[in-house]
Amino acid sequence: MSDIIKGTAFVYGANIDTDQIYPGGYLDLTDPELVARHAMERVDPDFVKEVKWGDMIVAGTNFGCGSSREHAAVTLKASGIAVVLAESFARIFYRNAINLGLPLLVCPGISKQVKRGDRLDVDLAAGRVINQGNGAVIEAQPLSAYVMAILENGGVKPMIRKENEFR
Amino acid sequence: MHAVEKILARAAGREEVTTGEIVNCTVDLAGINDLYLQTLRSFAEMGGKRVHDPRKVVMFLDHFAPASTITQADNQKQFRAFCREQGIDLLMDIDQGVCHQILADKGLVRPGMLVVVTDSHTTTHGAFGAFGTGVGATDLAIILITGQLWFRVPEVIRIHLEGRMSPGVYAKDVILKVIGTLGADYGVYRAVEFTGPLLENLGISERMTLCNMTTEMGAKTAYIQPDQVTFDFLRDKVKMESSVVTTDSGYRYAAEHAFDVSGFKPQVAAPHSVDHVSDINVYLGKPVHQAYLGTCTGGRVEDLAVAARILKGRRVHPHTRFLVVPASKGVFLEAMAKGYIQTLVEAGATFVTPSCAACLGTHQGILAAGETCITASSRNFPGRMGHAEAEIFVASPASVAAAALEGKIADPTQYLV
Numbered sequence: 001m002s003d004i005i006k007g008t009a010f011v012y013g014a015n016i017d018t019d020q021i022y023p024g025g026y027l028d029l030t031d032p033e034l035v036a037r038h039a040m041e042r043v044d045p046d047f048v049k050e051v052k053w054g055d056m057i058v059a060g061t062n063f064g065c066g067s068s069r070e071h072a073a074v075t076l077k078a079s080g081i082a083v084v085l086a087e088s089f090a091r092i093f094y095r096n097a098i099n100l101g102l103p104l105l106v107c108p109g110i111s112k113q114v115k116r117g118d119r120l121d122v123d124l125a126a127g128r129v130i131n132q133g134n135g136a137v138i139e140a141q142p143l144s145a146y147v148m149a150i151l152e153n154g155g156v157k158p159m160i161r162k163e164n165e166f167r
Numbered sequence: 168m169h170a171v172e173k174i175l176a177r178a179a180g181r182e183e184v185t186t187g188e189i190v191n192c193t194v195d196l197a198g199i200n201d202l203y204l205q206t207l208r209s210f211a212e213m214g215g216k217r218v219h220d221p222r223k224v225v226m227f228l229d230h231f232a233p234a235s236t237i238t239q240a241d242n243q244k245q246f247r248a249f250c251r252e253q254g255i256d257l258l259m260d261i262d263q264g265v266c267h268q269i270l271a272d273k274g275l276v277r278p279g280m281l282v283v284v285t286d287s288h289t290t291t292h293g294a295f296g297a298f299g300t301g302v303g304a305t306d307l308a309i310i311l312i313t314g315q316l317w318f319r320v321p322e323v324i325r326i327h328l329e330g331r332m333s334p335g336v337y338a339k340d341v342i343l344k345v346i347g348t349l350g351a352d353y354g355v356y357r358a359v360e361f362t363g364p365l366l367e368n369l370g371i372s373e374r375m376t377l378c379n380m381t382t383e384m385g386a387k388t389a390y391i392q393p394d395q396v397t398f399d400f401l402r403d404k405v406k407m408e409s410s411v412v413t414t415d416s417g418y419r420y421a422a423e424h425a426f427d428v429s430g431f432k433p434q435v436a437a438p439h440s441v442d443h444v445s446d447i448n449v450y451l452g453k454p455v456h457q458a459y460l461g462t463c464t465g466g467r468v469e470d471l472a473v474a475a476r477i478l479k480g481r482r483v484h485p486h487t488r489f490l491v492v493p494a495s496k497g498v499f500l501e502a503m504a505k506g507y508i509q510t511l512v513e514a515g516a517t518f519v520t521p522s523c524a525a526c527l528g529t530h531q532g533i534l535a536a537g538e539t540c541i542t543a544s545s546r547n548f549p550g551r552m553g554h555a556e557a558e559i560f561v562a563s564p565a566s567v568a569a570a571a572l573e574g575k576i577a578d579p580t581q582y583l584v
Binding site for chain 1 (some may be wrong): 184189202203204205208209212213214215231236239240242285286287302303304305306309312313317328352355356365385387440527528529546548549550551555
């Protein structure tokens with residue numbers, strides 16, 4: 001997981017809640033491919049048409065607030081989002097994303113330094129984001145050892161499966 | 168240590184824990200709701216065969232009660248089968264109501280418990296001195312397999328409430344004012360404790376509303392120190408011993424805020440954010456197409472009682488739909504016995520079976536583009552209850568009933584003095 005992640009940014013504001021990321025009307029779906037069809041539907045109807053594998057989301061504070069729906073993390077991961085960079089995250093979304101192996105970085109001030117379509121280089125281990133568009137270097141809060149361990153295992157499921165085999 | 172730290176310490180089998188530390192805790196009660204079939208998928212994906220302790224698991228079919236699509240029906244079918252296979256006796260099927268109210272009605276939550284449900288409003292159980300917190304499907308599946316889950320020991324914010332609420336002002340107004348003052352992300356990762364003399368005048372119903380709404384400021388959990396009100400409520404419901412813990416004197420809160428509620432007016436959170444709060448006066452006269460009374464935030468007996476008081480002998484405005492959803496079967500029965508259901512139906516209310524219903528925009532009262540709804544529920548995000556161009560105003564049950572009567576946003580005080 002030491003590699004630099006490179007991708008193109010979609011930029012959103014503060015308090016992007018899970019109803020905007022994944023509307024409640026589709027919560028009966030579970031297949032990630034079907035779930036991905038409604039990603040960001042209430043905040044950006046063009047997102048599903050434009051998103052490409054390896055793209056990134058940049059947002060203001062409290063990204064993922066609201067309901068506990070894991071669909072919000074599933075829809076972004078299944079859409080190909082490689083990392084979410086926000087000024088802060090709501091706690092359940094944070095857990096859900098890390099559990100799925102979708103990296104998140106808390107990046108104070110980032111929403112003012114990136115615009116839609118900018119190319120970003122993200123170094124998860126170092127906690128650093130470089131905006132290739134304007135050269136800005138954005139320092140992120142380092143991930144805890146516990147979270148890094150989950151991400152390095154590709155999410156919590158492979159970890160638990162491994163532990164479960166020894167039970 | 169704070170009481171919530173002592174609850175985590177006990178659950179982790181430790182003498183003490185420190186703020187910021189990550190601890191692995193044994194969960195006392197784990198709840199799954201019917202939105203998250205992913206819980207069963209994740210259980211299988213992680214190699215789960217048998218649920219670690221089925222006696223500590225509750226399955227709620229509440230968000231899609233009753234099913235309105237074939238997919239929802241099939242999901243519920245799978246949940247019922249899982250409960251049978253795994254020996255989960257606490258299956259709360261579609262007749263029972265909303266998860267948090269069921270737990271309260273049945274006395275399944277006691278002081279000192281660690282309660283985890285796949286629902287963000289699990290903070291509600293702070294009203295009983297429990298540590299309640301919401302998680303996603305995969306975290307819940309980990310509890311099903313191992314009986315445990317990791318938690319970061321949170322900082323605690325103290326909200327001190329004093330003064331007397333004026334007629335027409337309720338706990339919902341108080342917590343809206345608090346959220347409007349502090350912001351929708353003020354409590355993220357942290358616990359919120361309510362203290363102060365106002366609590367002596369708040370019953371369990373209003374305490375549940377306070378704790379429930381801390382989710383809308385991002386809180387991980389909420390807490391009210393159990394007192395005589397708590398014990399009186401639990402006495403007839405709970406047979407088992409409770410382990411009440413208390414906060415050590417000298418505990419240092421991460422932040423403390425005091426509110427004197429004496430001058431508070433009825434509040435409203437305007438579109439499209441729960442911290443977009445003002446006195447209801449700012450929006451008086453705004454036409455309302457739907458008034459929604461229900462949910463784990465505002466569908467309890469006391470909430471139906473105030474609506475019945477406002478609407479007794481009167482008629483719902485002809486341009487307004489008044490949806491009433493008792494939070495649980497227990498609430499429904501008690502409100503029926505007290506005559507509130509009769510009063511509200513005669514006034515023109517439309518009843519929906521106890522469930523989450525339109526709160527999350529899945530069914531039973533969806534909004535069209537351009538419509539305005541006033542709701543006793545918790546959220547007004549864009550598209551939360553239907554079309555993204557509908558407007559949602561979050562308010563108290565009394566304000567919802569007043570709007571149903573007048574067909575526009577109105578101050579309920581005039582009907583309550």
